Amino acid sequence: MRLCTFTLRGEDASARRVGAVDGSTVFELGSRRDMLTLLASGESIARLKTSGNGYDASRVRYWAPVPRPGKILATIVNTQAMLGGDDVRLDRPRIDMKAPSTVVGDGETVVASPSGVRPEVELAAIIGTRLCAATEKEAQAAIAGYTVLNDVTAPADSRDDAYEAYRRDRSTGAIKKSVMRGPLFRSKNHDTFCPMGPWMVTADEAEVSDARMGTWFDGFKVQAGSTSEYLFGPAKIASYLSGFLTLEPGDVVSCGSVGWTKEALGELDPTEYTLPKRGGSLKLEIEGIGTIVNPVSYQGRPPTV
Numbered sequence: 283m284r285l286c287t288f289t290l291r292g293e294d295a296s297a298r299r300v301g302a303v304d305g306s307t308v309f310e311l312g313s314r315r316d317m318l319t320l321l322a323s324g325e326s327i328a329r330l331k332t333s334g335n336g337y338d339a340s341r342v343r344y345w346a347p348v349p350r351p352g353k354i355l356a357t358i359v360n361t362q363a364m365l366g367g368d369d370v371r372l373d374r375p376r377i378d379m380k381a382p383s384t385v386v387g388d389g390e391t392v393v394a395s396p397s398g399v400r401p402e403v404e405l406a407a408i409i410g411t412r413l414c415a416a417t418e419k420e421a422q423a424a425i426a427g428y429t430v431l432n433d434v435t436a437p438a439d440s441r442d443d444a445y446e447a448y449r450r451d452r453s454t455g456a457i458k459k460s461v462m463r464g465p466l467f468r469s470k471n472h473d474t475f476c477p478m479g480p481w482m483v484t485a486d487e488a489e490v491s492d493a494r495m496g497t498w499f500d501g502f503k504v505q506a507g508s509t510s511e512y513l514f515g516p517a518k519i520a521s522y523l524s525g526f527l528t529l530e531p532g533d534v535v536s537c538g539s540v541g542w543t544k545e546a547l548g549e550l551d552p553t554e555y556t557l558p559k560r561g562g563s564l565k566l567e568i569e570g571i572g573t574i575v576n577p578v579s580y581q582g583r584p585p586t587v
Contacts, residue, residue, distance in 0.1 A: 388576070405571065
């Protein structure tokens with residue numbers, strides 16, 4: 283089942299409600315108007331009942347399936363391509379966070395930083411039940427479904443946020459002044475930097491072990507890969523997180539991005555790539571999950587919804 287948060291075109295955001303997508307028709311799920319409330323209720327997704335005759339998809343605007351998640355936990359460097367070489371290994375996931383207020387849906391504009399932005403296509407798992415110190419099997423059972431997430435990043439921000447501090451040199455033991463890498467938080471948390479959607483494919487119908495992933499900017503492919511490249515799968519990441527941070531219904535666990543095409547990357551390393559600094563259209567797709575399209579603009583500020 284594909285679950286969505288939607289309005290009819292022309293309706294205000296306050297009219298958002300939850301629906302099920304069947305082909306080119308969107309059906310309301312009774313009186314449910316909030317995906318977070320639905321997930322938190324513990325109601326069986328398999329037993330959800332639609333109402334009415336549905337709406338043609340051409341009349342529908344899709345918002346992010348969970349418009350304001352409680353937490354967005356984004357895995358970084360989760361493929362060998364992102365690590366940059368086969369001789370580098372990780373023993374556990376590495377995690378960053380995105381603010382819930384950065385979330386936008388299909389068709390909404392990404393307002394780019396003047397320094398440039400990098401798209402990152404990622405498989406995101408939406409948590410359906412509370413998880414604390416969960417096994418991988420328990421974490422898998424707690425995933426309600428999957429969606430496409432764009433972990434938009436302004437890489438110049440983290441470079442600008444680098445700082446000097448006195449730290450102990452691991453090789454010599456001496457305390458000396460060192461240049462510390464800037465945190466990723468600012469680079470990943472501009473308004474509109476988390477497009478997500480267009481819907482959530484429920485876990486019982488999603489095959490995510492080897493799904494093709496890609497990103498296009500105005501038709502030019504800039505990313506290509508597969509979920510099979512992930513060093514840690516969604517259940518493994520969720521289990522790891524739950525060991526120190528309780529996950530709750532509606533939380534989003536994003537599994538990380540794949541590498542950039544040689545044509546896009548050239549001689550850059552993966553952390554240096556940005557899109558051409560002009561307006562355009564981003565399309566991100568994960569096989570069997572969905573396609574999300576967002577305009578990119580370097581003009582003005584994002585609208586308040």
